[in-house]
Amino acid sequence: MTQSPDRVRWTTEDLELLPENGNRYEIIDGSLLMTRAPHWKYQAVIAQACNLLNPWSFTSNLGRAIPNPGIVFDDEDNVIPDAIWISQNRLVTGVNEEGHFTIAPELIIEVLSPGTQNERRDRELKLKLYAERGVQEYWILDWRIQQLEIYTRQNARLKLGLTLLAPDRLTSSLLPGSSCLVSEFFL
Secondary structure (H helix, E strand, O other), rough: OOEEEEEEEEHHHHHHHOOOOOOOOEOOOOOOEEOOOOOOHHHHHHHHHHHHHHHHHHOOOEEEEEEOOOEEEOOOOEEEEEEEEHHHHHHHOOOOOOEEEEOOOOOOEOOOOOHHHHHHHHHHHHHHHHHOOOOOOOOEEOOOOOEEEEEEEOOOOOEEEEEOOOOEEEEEEOOOOOEEEHHHHHH
16 A cells, blocks of 8 residues: 555555455555445346356357456556456456456446445446546446446547336447347346
8 A cells, every 4th residue: 555645545465465354345546445245136137247148259259258357457446347248359368367357358347236435436436447448338237227328438438328228128339249138137
């Protein structure tokens, strides 16, 4: 942990000193963020997102969906998104010795947790970080209202392109030929 005159800055090395108590720790721009074990429905949405993406991924051989991967962009940006989809090329070249990703996947999926602070983290802090690091699409799933927000890359930023509800059909140019109903995320 380094200290600047105005604030403490956490690093990846600092994470190794924290107790293993079931909490999930992330660092964004040197700030430590902690979350507790989420609601089981939240976890089910993550599993279902991977279940929906992987059959297409295996058939197309274009990439893989992975739940809860560690992404270590640098010492001050170390996150654990709920799920990602990453191309085969990035999967081969963007992993360190510990098995953490060091580059941005093409798609990151976050499932909203209740609470203003949690929503702010996903809608502002992570949105900005993922845009800076080159993520092509960012999906935010809200299991409570069965909604999917799709942010797409436009001029080096991630902009909200679509908001889909349960009866809507999801397609993505990032995943050609893949399609599902939004309701399938929330089974």
